[in-house]
Amino acid sequence: MSPSAIPAVEARNITKRFGATTALADAGIVIAEGETHALVGRNGAGKSTLVSILTGLQRPDTGEVRFAGQLAPPLADRDGWRRQVACVYQKSTIIPTLSVAENLFLNRQSAGGPINWRSLRSRANELLDQYGVAVDAGRMAGDLDVEQRQLLEIARALSFGARFIILDEPTAQLDGPAIERLFDRMRALREQGVTMMFISHHLEEVYRVCQSVTVFRDARHVLTSAVDDLPHDELVAAMTGEAAAGYQARARTTSTAAPTVLTAEKLTMAGRFQEVDLTVRAGEIVGIAGSGSSGKVGLAEALVGLRVPDSGTVTVNGTRTRPGDVASALRAGLGFVPQDRHKEGFVPLLSIGENATMPIAHKLGRFGAVSPSRRRARAEKMIEDLAIKTTGPAQPVQDLSGGNAQKVVMARALADDPTALVVIDPTAGVDVRAKQALLGAVEDAAERGAGAVLVSDELDDLRICDRVVVMFHGRIVKEVPRGWADAELVAVMEGVDAR
Structure with missing residues (x-):
């Protein structure tokens, strides 16, 4: 300039x-x-x-x-x-319940009088063509x-x-x-x-x-x-304010004799994944990698009950969970960090304490009432453990930065000391310090004996895993042990080695 x-x-x-x-x-x-x-x-x-x-x-x-x-x-x-x-x-x-055209011209559908829907779609298609967006103006935005x-x-x-x-x-x-x-x-x-x-x-x-x-x-x-x-x-x-330092994964050994805490057998969901078998042992962190069309997120959501598979079973700590039933998975001892923290991770208007202790609210009082002092004490420990930057447990989660809000989601997943943990994109949109706290929390859980599934597009996230299973077009195509090279893993993720 x-x-x-x-x-x-x-x-x-x-x-x-x-x-x-x-x-x-x-x-x-x-x-x-x-x-x-x-x-x-x-x-x-x-x-x-x-x-x-x-x-x-x-x-x-x-x-x-x-x-x-x-x-x-x-x-x-x-x-x-x-x-x-x-x-x-x-x-x-x-707005997912409106069409693409309606979203484009929200509150501008017409200059006055009835809406001319044909004209609206035509204007929308012209605008989409102008900026190279290959989407039909008549489609529902939710699709x-x-x-x-x-x-x-x-x-x-x-x-x-x-x-x-x-x-x-x-x-x-x-x-x-x-x-x-x-x-x-x-x-x-x-x-x-x-x-x-x-x-x-x-x-x-x-x-x-x-x-x-x-x-x-x-x-x-x-x-x-x-x-x-x-x-x-x-x-x-x-x-x-200090020199660059990436997250350093901890040295850890796992035992093949450790009990199995999470299994998926022949799990299939049309259009997303087919015949997936997965076993996670206590103290083990298993990564799941792949492109956006690999099915990895859909698989993780099926493990926790957010999606209903067409066939196959999920077992947590020896208990077969009910398909599409998140509560069933949580009762069996599973903790979960969803992909979209805004939509599925927390209730924005509720406080840090209320959000983080949701899975254990029944343990914080008697006769269906939650003790405010017990909830506050548990929340304060979570804030300390995960270094959540806040004015206190009563602060609404919506007032936190993205990284601190994600820490609240992680705190909730760990609140009941789960023996199995499923974590999807835990460090998306967070800074280096928050990333260290979040990945450290997953490693802490593994050291306490929990088995974890970590789904991520970030290679640095996957370095904490004991092994990484790579999905391609809905199937597991390779398992890569700890110590992989970036080029090796990326090649498999992109289908170069998916024969």
Whole structure:
């Protein structure tokens, strides 16, 4: 950007407090027109607060926001904000019970009078074609996959006329090929002059798709740099205040004589997985890897009762669980961390204590009543064990950062000391410190004698596993022992070795 050029976006000297908590302290960001600019930092660094200010959902206590040199609209002028900026959140805002066309033009279906449905679908298809989204405008949005929903949100955002888009952890729930397609779409949008702010905990993605990066730490701006001028270790040091250090898996031995705590026999679900056999022993961590179409998430959800298989059995601690019955699996001694923490992991309006102790509420009092003091004591121990950054057990989970909310989900899964654990994408959208706490909790459970199934697209997550079973097109094609090389595992996941 030349010195005289007017930035597409400026947020300067932003301070925002929530009671005694300072969410942003004299922080800011400047984004040049037509660039993809990364915003990175640990959970709780202030990124989400800045997003809420850049999108007009919060008013800063001090400081100002400008778009193309002009002051941002008043907060009440929602249409004015939509013409300036749009955000594609990690949690989808698509309404599943409406069609693609209705989602694209929500509250804009007609200029007045009855809706012309044929015209609406035609307008929607033109918009989808313009931005290369291969989805039929007449489809129900609930039938779309994660990738299609994200592209739909991008198209909807651009339809308001905004030329600045915020992408908040857009790859958190995508597999490798889908991520590549998203990056291709981002590059095409940039060539069309669209400015983007990219938020991600995956730093390698920052280096692949961004031109500049801004780092926040502890509510403050730390640095802004051209990506090409900032080595990876210096970026991590700026985020954490210390040198880069990946998660180090613990040395651990497992015994073939250990009792079996979880088995799946001939588990089949049409269109997802076929004839899957899986055995997990006490103290063992078994990884499940594969592409988005491999069936790995569907299999994990069938193990815990979220999905009903067409045939086959699941046994937890010698008890055959009922298909599609989560309560049956929990009673048998299974703990579960779901893939989507927002939809299945917690109740947003309830407190940390209420969410984390849900599986053991019946043990915290008599005659159906929960003792507040006993619940608080258990919650305080969970907060300490998992280093949850919070004001206390009474804080609503919806007020936590993504990493801390995920720790609450993990705390709930471990609340009843399960002997079997199923964990899906535990570190999606969390920072390096939260990742250490979450993976450490899985290893702690294994050391106490629990058997764990860990499903993840992250190679670093899978390094804690004693073995990794790889699925391809719904079948287990290979089992890889601990100590695998990245290239070896990725080749099998992508079907290169799936003969």
